[in-house]
Amino acid sequence: MILPPATIGVLGGGQLGRYFVLAAHKLGYRVLVLDPDKQSVAGQIADEHIIAAYDDVNALNYMATICAAVTTEFENIPADTLDYLAGHIPVRPDAAAVRICQNRSREKSFLQAHDIPHAASLNITTEQDILMSPASIYPGIIKLASSGYDGKGQQIVENKSEALAAFNQFNSQPCVLEKKLDLDYEVSVVLARDDCGNIEFFPVAQNVHKHGILDVSVMPAPAFPDHLRVEAESIARLIAGKMDYIGTMAVEFFVAGGQLLVNEIAPRPHNSGHATIDACYTSQFEQQVRALCGLPLGDSRAHSSAIMINILGDHWYQGSDGQTKTPDWQALLSIPALKLHLYGKEEPRPGRKMGHLTILTEQSGNWDLMAANVRQKLS
Ligand code: ADP
Ligand code: MG
Known part of the structure; x- marks a missing residue:
């Protein structure tokens, strides 16, 4: 220790x-x-x-x-x-685990090798790979194999010629071409694993993205049936075990046609785990510290349901009157059991994560109404 x-x-x-x-x-x-x-x-x-x-x-x-x-x-x-x-x-985590998660084609090969369900995908390194792609992969999404985040380095493509154009736009850097799925919804499993292989799971979060960036995350996932939770946890356990992972990890899942598919794996705490700071006995970050230092993992259970909403730099802008507009902090902080988190970033830019807020509530089934209320006060 x-x-x-x-x-x-x-x-x-x-x-x-x-x-x-x-x-x-x-x-x-x-x-x-x-x-x-x-x-x-x-x-x-x-x-x-x-x-x-x-x-x-x-x-x-x-x-x-x-x-x-x-x-x-x-x-x-x-x-x-x-x-x-x-x-x-x-x-912790070690280089081997991070090497897999930082490259989408290695990640897909890892999922393939362990029979873990994921969207149909192809590795693209040359135009020839696109010319040979089956029609069934379209409409698809071309994603840069490395360095993409928050929906950056991705392009929806309807057919081979759009795929070729997107690949050229990405300067022919290695990509994956993935089938674009009709999603029911998205969830994530955040877990912590220690050096003896013990695992603590946080409640599964349901995630809504806007323009490829996480917008709202609800924990526990309100529409997620228990049999899928069991399956999602067992897939996440398999992934962490095969990597001999030590630390906090997140597995993003698609639910499409009632089936779970792994989207991607993050070798670190995750934006959808931010509600754990205020709603769980032990946060995803404290688990990361504990796993790193060889301390016993803490209790990951939630003592409250929670809705987490990201605050992007888009909410700071120049109004038509020339004044700088900011979120209405007064109104936001008047929402009961709302916890405001700002990250101390100097410069608000569109799409930049400036902070988040978490509302602790037993009525998380009403998350869309609560999110609409927050959005109105943000802009
Ligand atoms: P990032 O690294 O930016 O998080 P993701 O691959 O997770 O990249 O994609 C961001 C979001 O785009 C996903 O959370 C999902 O909403 C959407 N998306 C990505 N891939 C697909 C797909 N194959 N089918 C449908 N939607 C997708
Ligand atoms: Mg993602």
């Missing part, structure tokens, strides 16, 4: 890293953040912020000297960095 006041490290310094720092501080750890962005919102509140590239050997050597163990909050950390650090200190 790594005990406080040891220093632990996190690669990546966005809002997920910021909550990791807060959870670690609550337990008495010191935290070092490595993120090249000097404005890093995790770096702002960490004990130390190393501003360097993720493959800067001097920075990694320093991190390995100072930290008792390291985790990540961002799947696009070079896996070689995790391997390098693992030569000196425990790294």
